[in-house]
Amino acid sequence: MSAPALDAVVERRATTHRLPIPLSRLIDVESRKLVDTRSSRWLLAAVPLLTLIVVTGVTLWGREDEVTFGMHTTTNMMPLELLLPLVAVLSVAGEWSQRAALTTFALVPRRGRVMVAKAAALLVVTLAATVTVVVLSAIGTAVATRVRGIEAVWDLPLDLALRLAVANVVVVAFGFGVGVAIRSTAPAMVAYLGFMFVVPMLSSVVAGLWTWWAENGPWFDLSWSTSFVTAPEISGDQWAQLATSALLWIVLPTVLAVRRLLRVEIR
Amino acid sequence: MIRIDSLTKRYGDLAAVDDVSFTAFPGRVTGFLGPNGAGKSTTLRVLTGLATPTTGRATVLGRRYPDLPNPGLEVGVLLDASAQHGGRTGRETLVLAQRTMGLPPIRVDEMLDLVGLTWAEGKRRVRDYSLGMRQRLGLATALMGDPRVLVLDEPANGLDPAGIRWMRDLLRGFADDGGTVLLSSHLLSEIEMIADDIVMIGHGQIVASGATHELLGGVGTLVRADDDARLTAALVSAGFQATPRGDGAVATDAGLAAAGEVAFCAGLPVTELRTADGHGLEDMFLELTAADQREDISSRRTTLAEGVAA
Ligand SMILES: Nc1ncnc2c1ncn2[C@@H]1O[C@H](COP(=O)(O)OP(=O)(O)OP(=O)(O)O)[C@@H](O)[C@H]1O
Ligand SMILES: [Mg+2]
Numbered sequence: 299m300s301a302p303a304l305d306a307v308v309e310r311r312a313t314t315h316r317l318p319i320p321l322s323r324l325i326d327v328e329s330r331k332l333v334d335t336r337s338s339r340w341l342l343a344a345v346p347l348l349t350l351i352v353v354t355g356v357t358l359w360g361r362e363d364e365v366t367f368g369m370h371t372t373t374n375m376m377p378l379e380l381l382l383p384l385v386a387v388l389s390v391a392g393e394w395s396q397r398a399a400l401t402t403f404a405l406v407p408r409r410g411r412v413m414v415a416k417a418a419a420l421l422v423v424t425l426a427a428t429v430t431v432v433v434l435s436a437i438g439t440a441v442a443t444r445v446r447g448i449e450a451v452w453d454l455p456l457d458l459a460l461r462l463a464v465a466n467v468v469v470v471a472f473g474f475g476v477g478v479a480i481r482s483t484a485p486a487m488v489a490y491l492g493f494m495f496v497v498p499m500l501s502s503v504v505a506g507l508w509t510w511w512a513e514n515g516p517w518f519d520l521s522w523s524t525s526f527v528t529a530p531e532i533s534g535d536q537w538a539q540l541a542t543s544a545l546l547w548i549v550l551p552t553v554l555a556v557r558r559l560l561r562v563e564i565r
Numbered sequence: 566m567i568r569i570d571s572l573t574k575r576y577g578d579l580a581a582v583d584d585v586s587f588t589a590f591p592g593r594v595t596g597f598l599g600p601n602g603a604g605k606s607t608t609l610r611v612l613t614g615l616a617t618p619t620t621g622r623a624t625v626l627g628r629r630y631p632d633l634p635n636p637g638l639e640v641g642v643l644l645d646a647s648a649q650h651g652g653r654t655g656r657e658t659l660v661l662a663q664r665t666m667g668l669p670p671i672r673v674d675e676m677l678d679l680v681g682l683t684w685a686e687g688k689r690r691v692r693d694y695s696l697g698m699r700q701r702l703g704l705a706t707a708l709m710g711d712p713r714v715l716v717l718d719e720p721a722n723g724l725d726p727a728g729i730r731w732m733r734d735l736l737r738g739f740a741d742d743g744g745t746v747l748l749s750s751h752l753l754s755e756i757e758m759i760a761d762d763i764v765m766i767g768h769g770q771i772v773a774s775g776a777t778h779e780l781l782g783g784v785g786t787l788v789r790a791d792d793d794a795r796l797t798a799a800l801v802s803a804g805f806q807a808t809p810r811g812d813g814a815v816a817t818d819a820g821l822a823a824a825g826e827v828a829f830c831a832g833l834p835v836t837e838l839r840t841a842d843g844h845g846l847e848d849m850f851l852e853l854t855a856a857d858q859r860e861d862i863s864s865r866r867t868t869l870a871e872g873v874a875a
Contacts, residue, residue, distance in 0.1 A: 335650060407630060
């Protein structure tokens with residue numbers, strides 16, 4: 299240790315100010331945490347990389363009616379829908395798996411604010427990624443018309459674009475909820491992936507056997523109701539189904555899990 | 566200043582911390598000493614708002630820790646050096662703390678410099694750090710906000726002798742500057758060298774507290790008689806403080822002559838009478854540590870110097 303460095307510690311004492319930590323600063327810190335480890339960086343980088351691969355594939359080899367801007371964009375959202383929720387899971391569960399929560403909550407004892415900042419950072423990343431995919435899809439559509447000599451169809455209505463964003467926010471919110479509820483990276487990831495793949499499968503099996511579920515399932519099955527959101531048309535009933543299933547799978551569990559998280563002992 | 570006030574923390578049936586009260590004063594290093602599982606870390610977790618007490622309260626600078634607007638600027642906390650994200654670089658770990666506290670970026674390099682981590686080490690991942698390097702990194706985080714209070718859980722763990730020496734000097738300087746230091750350890754020798762005050766805890770209860778030189782300095786007298794309970798009672802009723810040590814001997818603040826006289830008047834033949842050798846604390850600590858000595862600790866609570874609490 300050098301003497302000047304110690305002096306710096308001593309001198310700064312006079313300038314200490316005691317304003318509460320603004321939420322904007324916490325959002326800045328939590329955004330930074332999304333990209334400052336190797337695993338989170340890779341996961342986030344995988345979204346544009348995979349999107350690029352899908353865009354290229356659809357552009358070059360997709361059926362002609364798939365190479366419209368609207369279809370393109372919808373298809374290209376798939377990597378994002380799969381991976382961004384994992385970023386959300388990591389963002390919360392990583393604090394516990396790596397025990398970094400000990401420092402995080404010692405610096406910010408108001409745990410609710412940290413969680414709000416995490417959610418806000420994830421929202422920003424999700425919207426930015428959605429815009430990126432739309433831009434990549436536009437480029438893909440333009441390239442496809444050049445390379446394949448087909449006519450460009452610019453058929454992405456604003457409402458579908460917005461609904462794609464909503465669908466992405468919904469899956470990321472679900473990933474966030476899983477992270478808050480399970481708070482351990484590996485089990486939370488398994489739970490999320492299980493939900494993504496197993497629940498729709500079970501749901502369709504049940505729907506085949508039980509007509510009531512075939513008619514009313516979307517009120518409860520989030521992955522089912524989310525699929526309406528990205529369809530070309532959506533009815534008011536289907537919005538209501540998205541709302542009830544999101545309440546059941548996202549809002550309720552997240553609220554309960556956050557309440558527990560605010561009280562749980564950090565070790 | 567840190568004040569722990571009748572703090573109890575239960576996990577089910579187990580009282581990990583049982584009605585603990587003590588104060589850590591500014592300008593002094595307070596050593597929180599106790600064997601493994603005594604309740605040190607639990608107390609410090611409650612103090613820093615990471616756990617909620619069952620009953621009682623803990624305050625730093627007169628406020629509950631969670632009520633501090635920007636705690637990093639007032640209290641430097643290092644509870645577990647290994648609890649840092651392994652995927653981040655050491656430098657990035659500090660950058661997150663610097664941004665959270667709203668400090669200028671230069672603090673990061675100042676802190677790396679202060680704790681003796683090189684620029685190249687700062688760029689390595691925490692996962693690849695040795696325990697001592699993590700300890701230094703944790704100290705850098707704790708000191709960054711230029712706090713007036715330090716709360717450190719076993720900070721010497723993993724440090725090499727030069728590192729321990731460095732830390733001792735650092736904490737000494739911090740306290741001499743008017744800062745409050747509370748650090749825990751399970752090593753008496755370590756605490757002895759660094760602490761002005763000692764709070765000793767065993768099985769969740771305070772068993773001794775006071776100024777280090779008083780606890781270790783051989784104040785008082787040691788009297789031994791066949792019936793230590795009656796001897797203790799006799800000394801107490803004569804107005805002295807007396808503590809049976811469990812081996813038949815009684816530690817008291819009475820002088821040699823007075824202690825002998827009390828025993829004589831009580832009709833107790835004295836088998837040993839001498840100035841306490843100052844190892845009472847160490848004996849007590851070893852007793853606490855020994856696994857087979859798990860009887861009721863409160864029966865041998867010492868009232869040696871209550872200086873810290875007074
Ligand atoms: N979350 C918990 N749930 C149940 N018991 C706990 C919990 N945390 C601590 N304990 C128990 O409380 C007691 C005190 O533990 P604590 O970690 O405070 O000890 P310590 O003094 O820090 O010991 P060490 O020197 O080993 O670090 C132990 O018996 C421990 O098993
Ligand atoms: Mg401990």
